[in-house]
Amino acid sequence: MSTWNKHYHWKTKGCTPWAKNHITEATVGKTVTVGKSGHVKVDRLSSFEGDVELGNRKGKLITIYDCSITYAWSGSSDDGTEASGTITFPEMSHEVEDEGDEYRFETEMSTKSSAAANELYDAVRNQLAPSLRPTFHAFRQSLIDAHAKDLGHDSPSASGAATPTTTTTTAAPAATSTTSAATPAAAPAAAAKSSVSTSSSDVRVSSELAVSISDLWDLLTNASRIPMWTRAPAQFEAKADTEFALFGGNITGKVISADAPKQLIQKWRTPQFPQGHYGTLALNLTEGGDSTKLELVLSGAPSGEEESVEKNLETYYIRGLKSMG
Structure with a gap:
């Protein structure tokens, strides 16, 4: 050559x-x-x-x-x-x-x-x-x-x-970790906007998990157990108007309501959302015979971010919980 x-x-x-x-x-x-x-x-x-x-x-x-x-x-x-x-x-x-x-x-x-x-x-x-x-x-x-x-x-x-670098904003990528589950990495917040165009469609992901509804609720809301599937520090209390931080602070928001052990609703954002913008995330739990269905429904995602949000929820919530076996 x-x-x-x-x-x-x-x-x-x-x-x-x-x-x-x-x-x-x-x-x-x-x-x-x-x-x-x-x-x-x-x-x-x-x-x-x-x-x-x-x-x-x-x-x-x-x-x-x-x-x-x-x-x-x-x-x-x-x-x-x-x-x-x-x-x-x-x-x-x-x-x-x-x-x-x-x-x-x-x-x-x-x-x-x-x-x-x-x-x-x-x-x-x-x-x-x-x-x-x-x-x-x-x-x-x-x-x-x-x-x-x-x-x-x-x-x-x-x-x-x-590896190639890019200036395209994507769903939160994996951050440093030495365990079987990845965590989303921090990214600079987008510039503040006077208004945010939001998606007219909800983003939905769901999975059947081999765990009781009470145990799954505890995994999702107990600050001492959340790191078992996020592999990162967590600040969380299932109490209305309480702010939270997951994945080492890369997912933040505030609890809107907690109906144990069936539904948790939060104001929720990733670092890729425009500054100050929050979506509304509902975590719905439905117990079956030998498993519990977890459905995550996010409304108010910024337009154009639907695919990234879906991947983020699937990767860091569903796969994180499944990685526990």
């Missing part, structure tokens, strides 16, 4: 097929011992969605990737009980690495619950799934080592690597 091309030209290489093969080879087959002779194992990569690219701009390597990965797992206990299910890492991305965050995962067991099956499931959540994280943290360097020469870099480590 010419000196001009190497230092001033933008060039990219698609690496998604390689990435899927690399992740498969590095993670499928991992096994954790349970008891004396039992085990749980990653059987296969059942889903790999997203894109992976390596770029070269002005002599610097740019890693660009954002993938969702799902595995099938199975296990067998000392007494011969078998269990199976899935492990999902919803976001393996350069942004997680940039923020120094930990990779979040979600687990499910499709086998009927029993003492032996639950022991296997605990091993999946506490040992097997976390054991996959080092591969994801090493992925950026593995990508560079495998493909840098194709972009004219004979010595990848000497060139450095980065």
Whole structure:
């Protein structure tokens, strides 16, 4: 490659097929011992969605990737009980690495619950799934080592690597954390506006959670338990006219009403909202036979922010709670 091309030209290489093969080879087959002779194992990569690219701009390597990965797992206990299910890492991305965050995962067991099956499931959540994280943290360097020469870099480590920067405001990205759940990072407040155009549609996300309604209410409102799923400090009291701060102060607002354990209504904002603007967030809890439905409904989102708000609620509330297992 010419000196001009190497230092001033933008060039990219698609690496998604390689990435899927690399992740498969590095993670499928991992096994954790349970008891004396039992085990749980990653059987296969059942889903790999997203894109992976390596770029070269002005002599610097740019890693660009954002993938969702799902595995099938199975296990067998000392007494011969078998269990199976899935492990999902919803976001393996350069942004997680940039923020120094930990990779979040979600687990499910499709086998009927029993003492032996639950022991296997605990091993999946506490040992097997976390054991996959080092591969994801090493992925950026593995990508560079495998493909840098194709972009004219004979010595990848000497060139450095980065990820693209952007001036576009998005939903609160993951902040620094060393746990399985991410937290939204602070961002400069938007300039004050005399009036804010708001969406005419409510933003809604919901999920069935394997927890009682009283326990879910406590997780959402007890300041000592909120950090269990937000992985960040929290200030909260389920009392009308009380101000709160979640995710280390990146979500703020005021409680409007609290009807335990069924509904919590708040004034609610993210750092991406125009200065001084709040939406109204309703958290509705409905208990079923063996689970509780949590529905989050936000009205008054700034126009154009609906998709970001939906992603924010899904990522930091629903996935945060699911990450507890």
